[in-house]
Amino acid sequence: MIKKHRAFLKWAGGKYALSDVINKMLPKGERLIEPFVGAGSVFLNSKFEHYILNDINQDLINLYNILKENPQQFIKDAAEYFTPEYNQAEVYYQLRKDFNASSDSYFRSLVFLYMNRHGYNGLCRYNKSGGYNVPFGKYKRPYFPENEMLFFAEKAKKATFVCEGYRETFERATNGDVIYCDPPYVPLSKTASFTSYAGNGFGLDEQADLANVAEEVTKQHKISVLISNHDTIWTRKIYEHAQKQKTIKVARTISRSTSKRTKVAELLVLYKKAL
Numbered sequence: 001m002i003k004k005h006r007a008f009l010k011w012a013g014g015k016y017a018l019s020d021v022i023n024k025m026l027p028k029g030e031r032l033i034e035p036f037v038g039a040g041s042v043f044l045n046s047k048f049e050h051y052i053l054n055d056i057n058q059d060l061i062n063l064y065n066i067l068k069e070n071p072q073q074f075i076k077d078a079a080e081y082f083t084p085e086y087n088q089a090e091v092y093y094q095l096r097k098d099f100n101a102s103s104d105s106y107f108r109s110l111v112f113l114y115m116n117r118h119g120y121n122g123l124c125r126y127n128k129s130g131g132y133n134v135p136f137g138k139y140k141r142p143y144f145p146e147n148e149m150l151f152f153a154e155k156a157k158k159a160t161f162v163c164e165g166y167r168e169t170f171e172r173a174t175n176g177d178v179i180y181c182d183p184p185y186v187p188l189s190k191t192a193s194f195t196s197y198a199g200n201g202f203g204l205d206e207q208a209d210l211a212n213v214a215e216e217v218t219k220q221h222k223i224s225v226l227i228s229n230h231d232t233i234w235t236r237k238i239y240e241h242a243q244k245q246k247t248i249k250v251a252r253t254i255s256r257s258t259s260k261r262t263k264v265a266e267l268l269v270l271y272k273k274a275l
Contacts, residue, residue: 004045008148009113010122011039015182018228018266019045021248022180025268027224029178035166036182040064044155048178051159054169057124059132061163063109064156071153074109075146081114082144092118092136100131117142170213175222183210185230188264204234211238218271231265242269 006016015022019041026032030049037043037053038060055061067074085091092115099111112132116122119134127133162169166181173179184202207229214225229235231247239245249263 005151006145006148007039007041007044008145008152009039009116011041012121012123013182013185014039015041015228016045018248018250021246022226022228022268025226025244025246025270026180027178027270027273029176029224031177033169033173033177033179034182035169035179036184037161038182040152042180042182043159044152049158052162052169052172053159054162054164054166056163056165058163059108059112060124061161062105063112064152064161066106066109067149067153068156068159068161071150075149078110078113078149079144079146081110082117082142086114087118087139087142089136089138096132096134117144166210167213170217173217173221173223177223179214179217179223179225181210181214181225181227183207183227183229186232186235188230188232207235208238211241214271215241218273222273224273225271227269227271229267229269231267235267239267239269241271243272244270 004016004019007014015038022042023046026046031051032043032046032048033052033054034040034043035054037055040053043051043053053064080086081095086095095111096115099108099115102108102111115132115134116124118137118139120137123134125132125134162172166183170179183206186204186207210227214227217223218225227239227242229239236245246268247265248268250266251263
């Protein structure tokens with residue numbers, strides 16, 4: 001049995017549990033492009049020779065590039081934040097304040113990792129002014145993901161990390177590439193939307209545009225696109241021209257309340273490359 005690898009970041013909507021299903025649906029190719037890489041579970045559990053990994057969150061991409069270039073030093077420095085004296089609300093909120101006031105990418109990367117593991121439920125959220133605003137999580141002993149970071153850094157040698165809009169990332173694709181899109185999901189209800197990720201909204205107009213871009217690129221080039229989203233009447237409508245659709249039930253993991261961790265239907269749609 002092939003060992004699966006977890007991302008070193010906690011992530012709402014992470015694809016660790018779905019990575020096997022996604023990999024079975026991904027067509028073969030030399031290079032995988034992810035316009036919405038998030039924590040990178042698909043990247044970590046797939047076998048392509050090369051990767052282009054994008055995210056609109058500049059802090060996330062800076063962290064990935066720093067870890068790729070100097071993993072040993074970064075891991076050593078990050079470990080200093082995972083001690084009992086740092087696992088206190090007043091320390092967390094001071095570091096969050098310092099993070100929001102800083103433009104130093106190395107410091108921000110260290111604190112981004114710290115807040116990801118010490119903040120509430122692994123959320124990543126910014127206010128309209130671009131300030132990180134996730135509250136303290138009150139965990140007894142936050143996990144320091146050293147082994148996960150080492151694995152990520154090693155595999156990152158095959159990857160190019162970029163921070164840009166999804167349309168720009170699509171433009172990087174050439175014949176033979178495979179694209180996997182894991183956009184912010186269409187909300188199941190008016191209260192279920194995770195807004196303000198990276199300070200940028202991803203509304204229904206962007207959802208429909210992404211479907212159109214996927215359809216266009218597969219018609220014009222020998223490129224295949226796989227997209228994941230909530231399975232709703234609306235998503236089935238915007239993905240109606242996809243050649244393949246698959247529904248799978250997935251347990252929610254972002255809510256602390258076990259009563260709210262119900263299984264929801266997710267939709268995987270594949271736009272196949274032109275022959």
